[in-house]
Amino acid sequence: xxxxxxxxxxxxxxxxxxxxxxxxxxxxxxxxxxxxxxxxxxxxxxxxxxxxxxxxxxxxxxxxxxxxxxxxxxxxxxxxxxxxxxxxxxxxxxxxxxxxxxxxxxxxxxxxxxxxxxxxxxxxxxxxxxxxxxxxxxxxxxxxxxxxxxxxxxxxxxxxxxxxxxxxxxxxxxxxxxxxxxxxxxxxxxxxxxxxxxxxxxxxxxxxxxxxxxxxxxxxxxxxxxxxxxxxxxxxxxxxxxxxxxxxxxxxxxxxxxxxxxxxxxxxxxxxxxxxxxxxxxxxxxxxxxxxxxxxxxxxxxxxxxxxxxxxxxxxxxxxxxxxxxxxxxxxxxxxxxxxxxxxx
Numbered sequence: 001x002x003x004x005x006x007x008x009x010x011x012x013x014x015x016x017x018x019x020x021x022x023x024x025x026x027x028x029x030x031x032x033x034x035x036x037x038x039x040x041x042x043x044x045x046x047x048x049x050x051x052x053x054x055x056x057x058x059x060x061x062x063x064x065x066x067x068x069x070x071x072x073x074x075x076x077x078x079x080x081x082x083x084x085x086x087x088x089x090x091x092x093x094x095x096x097x098x099x100x101x102x103x104x105x106x107x108x109x110x111x112x113x114x115x116x117x118x119x120x121x122x123x124x125x126x127x128x129x130x131x132x133x134x135x136x137x138x139x140x141x142x143x144x145x146x147x148x149x150x151x152x153x154x155x156x157x158x159x160x161x162x163x164x165x166x167x168x169x170x171x172x173x174x175x176x177x178x179x180x181x182x183x184x185x186x187x188x189x190x191x192x193x194x195x196x197x198x199x200x201x202x203x204x205x206x207x208x209x210x211x212x213x214x215x216x217x218x219x220x221x222x223x224x225x226x227x228x229x230x231x232x233x234x235x236x237x238x239x240x241x242x243x244x245x246x247x248x249x250x251x252x253x254x255x256x257x258x259x260x261x262x263x264x265x266x267x268x269x270x271x272x273x274x275x276x277x278x279x280x281x282x283x284x285x286x287x288x289x290x291x292x293x294x295x296x297x298x299x300x301x302x303x304x305x306x307x308x309x310x311x312x313x314x315x316x317x318x319x320x321x322x323x324x325x326x327x328x329x330x331x332x333x334x335x336x337x338x339x340x341x342x343x344x345x
Contacts, residue, residue: 102311141231164225169287189293238262271334
């Protein structure tokens with residue numbers, strides 16, 4: 001088993017290189033990068049100057065280019081666009097291996113500092129989401145399995161399928177309109193109020209809780225269906241297996257047959273997905289954090305993509321891809337813990 005995990009860890013290297021090379025290449029060919037943004041801002045400033053003073057701008061060409069060729073060359077050298085693609089990638093990779101994710105082309109702050117300041121917020125929602133998802137879906141799936149085709153099973157299926165049909169960010173918008181705007185029960189966005197620092201301890205806890213409810217519902221609303229039905233269907237398969245029927249025939253109660261025999265085998269599919277949730281734990285959700293204006297990793301990723309802030313995009317990709325690959329390995333570990341029969345060669 002040790003050799004298996006060593007091989008899995010070694011496979012992280014070529015996988016990471018493949019992911020980063022692909023995205024790095026895309027960032028070099030997608031229009032609207034930092035240089036194009038500077039050109040657009042300069043052109044807008046010059047047009048504003050012309051409208052205010054009536055005098056023509058100093059720089060410019062017949063094609064409307066506001067920057068000279070010398071200025072363009074300096075910008076390309078500053079942002080590293082003057083080098084061939086492979087050379088630029090190797091230079092970026094060398095900095096990453098030294099722990100330097102570069103600087104934002106939009107805000108000129110270190111990328112790692114921008115990411116680190118937002119990790120606690122996404123981690124806060126990620127941990128709460130996992131606790132709710134596993135803490136509710138597993139018991140709910142067990143209850144639906146042992147009460148299959150009952151009124152409880154049918155009504156709960158309607159509820160969770162309705163939640164699954166609505167994307168989390170759409171549910172967030174609807175809840176903001178209904179509960180925050182119309183009824184004023186919850187705040188419109190953010191994680192804390194403007195007067196948060198002036199509140200006492202209980203006031204701060206209450207304020208954070210009120211800001212947490214709607215985003216947290218949006219985070220977990222789609223995952224409830226998948227995890228609940230996965231638990232239910234797996235448990236029903238094990239309850240119909242021969243070893244469970246044999247245990248009941250020998251006098252074991254149905255409750256003990258469920259929790260002593262069928263339950264552990266039913267946890268195997270749940271364990272396979274646990275490690276993959278590590279990346280979600282930190283990365284958050286782009287659209288949900290945008291809807292609620294939560295300054296976490298998701299909102300940072302959304303804004304960096306919209307602003308073509310490539311160093312931030314690549315920095316987030318580095319962290320998310322490593323977390324996802326490590327999560328896959330942790331999934332195998334969880335399966336080996338839950339199912340002693342598993343032996344990785």
